Amino acid sequence: MNIKEVIENQFKELIKKYPSFILYWEDDIGIVKGELNFKALYNGVVIADTYTIKIEIPSTYPSNLPMTKEIGGRIPLNFHRLANDYLCLEVPTKMKIIFMQNPTLLFYVEKFVVEYLYGFSYKEKFGRLPYGEHPHGNAGIIDFYKELFGVTDINSILKFLKILSNSNYRGHHLCPCNSEKKLRNCHGKTIRELMQLDIAYMFRFDLDVILRSKTNRF
Amino acid sequence: MESINKGLIFEEIGKQLDISPTMYKLAVERYTAVAEYLEENDLKAHFYPQGSFRLGTVTRPIRNGIESDYDIDLVCQILVDKNNTSPSTIKNTVGNLLRKNKRYKKILDEEGRRCWTLIYAEKDGIGFHLDILPSIRESIEIIESLIKEYNLAPRYAESAIAITNKNKIDNLYNWESSNPNGYGLWFDEINKSFYDLVEKSTRKQIYENNRDIFASIDDVPPQLIRTPLQRVIQILKRHRDLRFNGHKLEDDKPISMIITTLVSQIAKNENCLTTDIFVLLKFIALKLAQYAILLSNIEISQQQYAVIKRDIYTGKWYISNPVNPAENFADRWHENDNRKAKAFFQWVNWVYLDLIQNMDKPGFDINSLKNVLGNNVVEKANAKYQSLLLQHHNDCMQSSSLSTVNITSPGKPWG
Ligand SMILES: [Zn+2]
Numbered sequence: 001m002n003i004k005e006v007i008e009n010q011f012k013e014l015i016k017k018y019p020s021f022i023l024y025w026e027d028d029i030g031i032v033k034g035e036l037n038f039k040a041l042y043n044g045v046v047i048a049d050t051y052t053i054k055i056e057i058p059s060t061y062p063s064n065l066p067m068t069k070e071i072g073g074r075i076p077l078n079f080h081r082l083a084n085d086y087l088c089l090e091v092p093t094k095m096k097i098i099f100m101q102n103p104t105l106l107f108y109v110e111k112f113v114v115e116y117l118y119g120f121s122y123k124e125k126f127g128r129l130p131y132g133e134h135p136h137g138n139a140g141i142i143d144f145y146k147e148l149f150g151v152t153d154i155n156s157i158l159k160f161l162k163i164l165s166n167s168n169y170r171g172h173h174l175c176p177c178n179s180e181k182k183l184r185n186c187h188g189k190t191i192r193e194l195m196q197l198d199i200a201y202m203f204r205f206d207l208d209v210i211l212r213s214k215t216n217r218f
Numbered sequence: 219m220e221s222i223n224k225g226l227i228f229e230e231i232g233k234q235l236d237i238s239p240t241m242y243k244l245a246v247e248r249y250t251a252v253a254e255y256l257e258e259n260d261l262k263a264h265f266y267p268q269g270s271f272r273l274g275t276v277t278r279p280i281r282n283g284i285e286s287d288y289d290i291d292l293v294c295q296i297l298v299d300k301n302n303t304s305p306s307t308i309k310n311t312v313g314n315l316l317r318k319n320k321r322y323k324k325i326l327d328e329e330g331r332r333c334w335t336l337i338y339a340e341k342d343g344i345g346f347h348l349d350i351l352p353s354i355r356e357s358i359e360i361i362e363s364l365i366k367e368y369n370l371a372p373r374y375a376e377s378a379i380a381i382t383n384k385n386k387i388d389n390l391y392n393w394e395s396s397n398p399n400g401y402g403l404w405f406d407e408i409n410k411s412f413y414d415l416v417e418k419s420t421r422k423q424i425y426e427n428n429r430d431i432f433a434s435i436d437d438v439p440p441q442l443i444r445t446p447l448q449r450v451i452q453i454l455k456r457h458r459d460l461r462f463n464g465h466k467l468e469d470d471k472p473i474s475m476i477i478t479t480l481v482s483q484i485a486k487n488e489n490c491l492t493t494d495i496f497v498l499l500k501f502i503a504l505k506l507a508q509y510a511i512l513l514s515n516i517e518i519s520q521q522q523y524a525v526i527k528r529d530i531y532t533g534k535w536y537i538s539n540p541v542n543p544a545e546n547f548a549d550r551w552h553e554n555d556n557r558k559a560k561a562f563f564q565w566v567n568w569v570y571l572d573l574i575q576n577m578d579k580p581g582f583d584i585n586s587l588k589n590v591l592g593n594n595v596v597e598k599a600n601a602k603y604q605s606l607l608l609q610h611h612n613d614c615m616q617s618s619s620l621s622t623v624n625i626t627s628p629g630k631p632w633g
Binding site for chain 1: 415
């Protein structure tokens with residue numbers, strides 16, 4: 001099956017639940033456009049809402065994730081957005097890790113887009129975000145790795161990222177988390193699982209970003 | 219917040235414009251009877267429907283502002299070689315046989331340019347105009363030239379036919395070329411991806427609403443299953459009929475063949491897929507509107523896949539027949555200061571205002587469609603839509619968490 005067929009089949013699954021979408025192609029990029037009519041529940045609060053969105057699916061999908069824009073003019077520019085108006089649904093590496101559990105359009109829409117839009121609708125209603133937000137930029141990336149490894153020390157994060165970006169796992173070395181244990185008896189399982197995702201380039205990217213922000217700061 | 223399901227409204231409107239399953243069955247019975255009668259009288263021929271009846275885009279016609287009889291087009295392809303006959307023989311063989319029959323003689327209209335028309339008045343006031351098109355297989359030379367000179371795919375070219383044309387001035391007959399079967403095949407190929415999407419659910423729905431005429435789900439003929447593509451064409455044709463009714467540009471309104479071809483060609487080029495009729499209509503209307511620039515700027519770069527083209531030197535317009543590249547549907551668009559082209563783009567703009575912008579605005583009122591799609595049709599469609607909403611509402615009450623996304627370990631927006 002070529003990638004267009006993969007996307008078409010995933011689109012068919014998507015419109016069974018969210019029928020107001022159209023799929024078409026701009027060169028090799030698949031475009032899914034239309035109204036996302038959702039009902040979502042978090043902590044006992046149900047929100048039903050409608051947004052007009054445009055999802056762009058790259059020809060490198062599913063290795064590279066789709067990108068989404070809100071095109072109905074509801075979400076202001078200062079709410080989490082990237083360059084070119086794409087919505088910042090999550091830290092990219094985290095998104096990728098989650099997406100690879102179930103790399104389908106329906107999962108992408110419900111896990112990332114609906115969650116994001118639920119958050120925005122919630123904020124419109126109650127004046128605050130329901131589940132917090134990552135700080136903008138590098139601090140947000142560091143935040144994510146603090147959560148991922150359960151550490152607070154930035155040097156530990158850098159050491160973990162070095163291992164991951166070089167796929168250089170040594171079980172008998174001391175674990176970077178300062179536990180004084182060997183890696184294989186400490187964070188070893190987490191690291192090995194992350195290495196299996198085959199996204200060393202994403203860890204290298206994050207490592208560079210954090211290193212650059214460090215040099216700038218000191 | 220209950221938002222209006224525009225796709226569903228259009229589905230209901232489409233059903234009102236369409237021929238009902240009962241009327242469809244009756245129409246098939248009527249033309250099968252004619253075919254059997256002609257065969258019994260030693261006419262060796264194939265009979266098959268063409269036009270909107272064949273394409274599944276039947277739209278209740280408007281004549282002088284009122285809804286009138288359905289048009290059904292039947293090809294009568296006589297099995298004789300083009301070298302051994304003449305257009306007048308072909309036309310009059312059929313005409314004479316029809317006149318020989320008492321029943322058909324009574325309902326036979328005066329001779330048309332290409333067809334013989336039988337006018338059936340049915341009991342509940344809605345009748346048929348059955349246009350019978352006498353024809354023969356096109357000559358081998360013409361079929362080969364379509365393939366070799368015009369690069370037409372053989373699967374289309376092979377079904378080309380020669381039809382007869384009676385000249386108004388001298389009453390002489392001549393041959394013309396046509397290809398309704400090839401066009402149907404071309405359309406089916408584009409329609410297929412939409413058909414596959416909706417076939418199962420639509421078939422079930424038709425069966426459940428017409429248990430009196432179908433014995434089982436499989437009994438529902440594929441010809442009754444309508445895709446979003448077919449619905450868009452039906453809605454556009456009706457919108458055209460009403461918008462141009464009594465307008466100074468009425469005689470220049472776009473012909474159904476142009477609407478059907480452009481909509482299908484865009485769906486084909488863009489390879490688009492959706493089950494939502496409103497979403498598809500919007501997508502196609504916006505694509506059509508992009509061509510309006512050709513009115514003022516001929517020299518705009520025209521891509522290979524443009525569905526409407528203009529000659530930079532002569533200013534002539536081109537919309538080619540997909541199964542006969544030599545035929546230009548827009549061959550008269552440049553006449554009278556581009557009058558037909560202007561009428562077309564005026565209409566595209568009306569489509570945008572009446573159907574897209576109007577329906578996209580908050581507080582859209584379904585009744586506002588009555589002027590442009592028909593009082594009766596919108597009234598009935600709205601009643602159906604409301605009852606569907608009620609039913610849907612009741613279904614949802616029974617299983618309230620059906621479509622709710624449960625957010626368990628939420629991510630955090632970033633950036
Ligand atoms: Zn550790």
